[in-house]
Amino acid sequence: MSGGLLIAGTTSDAGKSVVTAGICRWLVRRGVKVAPFKAQNMSLNSFVTREGAEIGRAQAMQAQAARVEPTALMNPVLLKPGSDRSSQVVLMGKPVGEMSARGYHGGRQEALLGTVTECLEELRSTYDAVICEGAGSPAEINLRRTDIVNMGIARAARFPVLVVGDIDRGGVFASFFGTTALLSAEDQALVAGYLVNKFRGDVSLLEPGLDMLYGLTGRRTYGVLPYAHGLGIDEEDGLRVSLRGAVRESVVAPPHGEDVLRVAVCAVPLMSNFTDVDALAAEPGVVVRFVDRAEELADADLVIVPGTRGTVKALAWLRERGLADALVRRAAEGRPVLGICGGFQVLGERIEDEVESRAGVVDGLGLLPVRVRFDRDKTLARPVGSALGEPVEGYEIHHGVADVRGGEPFLDGCRVGAVWGTHWHGSLESDAFRRRFLVEVARAAGRRFVPAPDTSFGVLREEQLDRLGDLVEEHADTDALWRLIEGGAPVGLPFVPPGAPPLGAGAGAGAPESRGAAPDPAPQSPEGLGFAGSAGPTGSRGQGLDCAGPTPQELDVAGSAEATPQGLGEAAVVHVDQEAK
DSSP: OOEEEEEEESSTTSSHHHHHHHHHHHHHHTTOOEEEEOSEEEOSOEEEOTTSOEEEHHHHHHHHHTTSOOOGGGOSEEEEESSSSEEEEEETTEEEEEEEHHHIIIIITGGGHHHHHHHHHHHHHHSSEEEEEOOSOTTOGGGGGGOSSSHHHHHHHTOOEEEEEEGGGSOHHHHHHHHHHTSOHHHHTTEEEEEEEEEOSOGGGTHHHHHHHHHHHSOEEEEEEEOOTTOOOSOSSSSOOTTHHHHHHHOOSOOSSSSOEEEEEEOOTTEEOGGGGHHHHTSTTEEEEEEOSGGGGTTOSEEEEOEESOHHHHHHHHHHTTHHHHHHHHHHTTOOEEEETHHHHHTSSEEEESSSSOOEEEEOOOSSSEEEEEEEEEEEEOOEEEETTEEEEOBEEEEEEEEEOSSEEETTEEEETTEEEESOBTGGGSHHHHHHHHHHHHHHHTOOOOOOTTOOHHHHHHHHHHHHHHHHHHHBOHHHHHHHHHHOSOTTOOOOTTOSOOGGGTSOTTOOOSTTOSOOOOOOOTGGGTOOTTOOTTSSHHHHOSOOOOOHHHHTOBOGGGOOOOOSOSOOSSOOOOOOO
């Protein structure tokens, strides 16, 4: 078997990531060697693989669901927004520069089709099945010409497509029908059917609508997944805590000690890797919330300043909202504050940034004896160490280089009183260290909080992934799914009019006028796209992976020091994939 499936969605946030993870877990429990894949991801939540490649956290989570080690092959293109108009382009796990949305969709994206198809073929040669996740909606007709993540990759691989719709939002039948009807005839031939997500109530009440949908489209519905609380795992972007709801619902026991511990996370602009606080939310008696007002820090026992893709912008935001002054007062009173990555940099004395914001020298909050200089090269690492007498593992993703000039050592950063700072993401997932850290926080906050002695974040994560697998196994037609993965889309699926609109109607003169006229290029070879021979974006073929890519010059991306992110407020041309996990 060397099959595959692409999970598309009627919208962002429809549940593509969790469905992909659930199918991976279902397959691996059946003894199938399976891998996840997402050709292009836009997210500020990323992860570092063991070979030092940066990929989306959702793909790392899906790899865990498949019980395989994540690699750059599973997410060859990662876009990290720096504003509504520009993103850092990470190719095969390494940053190659900044690019505007218009520039990326103006032809540069299409040049990456050879790279992503090569990565997909490498996975297919190694695994029995590859489950691909799309992005946004496949019916974004303004982007179809350069699409490499939805129907573009499905056409290149001849993979069947399953469209997921969130019925909790309403309008799911119209969304299924409209998504199909806006695709070209060639693309429609790969759309095998639909999967309803987040259904509440009696499924029998839904069945007449599913029958009518079949009559309208000739495509069956492969399952109706019930609404399941607390399945938010490693979200792409957003302000939800992945495990908070699940732990509150599944853990019946009260806090282990006499008090709860309240954690406030400053919702800074361009917040990245907010999943760092998931492990705290997994602890019985720890209440985590995101805040954006100074008064919301008053009753917090711990305040976290999280990572951000815009450190200088986040610092200005904290000052504008009075949060900076509140943090300084907390530190003077000996009340706990933790800065992670960009948040660590904000707490320092000085930031010298000629790379990310090009703001030059900017004063930090001065709570830690640290000076930060932004380097053009990004640090991507998987450090292992110890702190507070306990072993710790984490991962690093940052341009800022910290010069620590005092304080008590704390991981790669330092501690002064009740203020801690580190570049390490994921450190709180180390159970013994997390418990020791919470003991320190409770002592400084004057709380009679005691962490539970047996909370295992890794076990909780596995339980969540098993729940996803259970949902697929119990509520989807798995026999039919298996046939799709193994044999491809059913032959003879009917065309649903009107099809993709003619490009000449609004996407450029001289476009074909026939039905389903969205361009459907055959996958091109790397040579045909002007790839730079065997060298990858950094001359290393993607850390030993056999997928060549265009150089930054061929993509015409600006080096990160040349990027000039614009202010927020104007809609981006590029879609933002914000998945509900």
